[in-house]
Amino acid sequence: MPAPAHHPTAVEAGTADIRPLMAGFPSGVSVLTALDEDAAPRGMTCSSLASVALSPPTLVVCVRTASPTLDTILAGGQFAVNLLHEDARDASQVFASGSDDRFERVEWRLPLGASGPHLTADAHATADCEVVRTVEMGDHTAVFAGVRRVTLRENAAPPLLYGRRRYARWSDAAVSPDPPAQPIPTEGAARVRP
Template sequence: MSHSAPPPDIPDVPEAEVAERAAKTTTPAVLHTADLRPFMASFPSGVSVVTTLDADGRPHGLTCSSLASVALAPPTLVVCIRTASPTLDVLLRQGQFALNLLHEEARPTSDLFASGDPERFERVEWRLPLGASGPHLVSSTHAVTDCAVVKTTSFGDHTAVFAEARRITVRPSPRPLLYGLRRYAKWSAAASAPQPAAVPLPLRGLSAEGAAHVSG
């Protein structure tokens, strides 16, 4: 197999010499950091509360909007939680948690569990069904899943918790609570808005394969 020659401004240096030069380099790398919060605020999502129990049966929980599905078989999802969170510590020790998806009238519950109020479980209705992985916030949710932790990955100031859904309860006609641009919204209001007319995509400049994909 033939290889093209390197560009004239990049000398052809043996790999061992490259490694030696890198080891001797003391100039720190310049890192350009960005505040990700405004960007992610522009991506509205549902709102959930992660709940678990410690070894003494005391409930712990926090509001979480950073979650996603990972796989359907096995049914796996991921939630991202601040690494310093006391709830995360309990969750990892116990290896399980409940994920409560809040309905559109449950903004007070979202605010309560985001506040860190030590008496938050005294101020909201919850139950612990047989076999539950954590408290179910029955009056605030439209869906709950009981999860078992299968893997964790820490990165920066957060930890991604991958978990398998063991049992799922979904209420008929769910109406989720939405959050984006640092504001709450109701699913019923968003769903009742007139749908915009479909705008056909321009096909100019597309390859035959791209045009076939757009047209279905």
């Protein structure tokens, strides 16, 4: 007997709820940090992060336009992206909570030349960034950022993952070593057979 056919429900353009779609696209977890005009630390959890270009090194983060952390980032023109390791779920939840004491509940430092606080106990890597462009789209703002410096922490745990509204550990999700990665062809690039 053939399997029953699945008939997806289409929604008019512009009215679709994309949250279920994006929940099915697991990503790493980051915390964006910055200092306000009084040098007080501000920060928020962000899973909407992507690389834009290698040269110049550029990232994009998408932040709720009404976020106080976004106001701090735009006012100062710089911020840090802290990539959380798989044992840092508590830090992710603290920075997603909106709690006023979030920086009192984590270990952080402000190294010389940093663009924002580095979460030294919870991040496996941190990028110090400067804002180069912003684009407001609906209820979010895309912040394009030039990366000035990357700090990798030796012996840190692998990345924390988030998808389908749940956390996962990279070490649990990863399988046996894969063969060497092949570059993903860009549009219009010729494919070379081995």
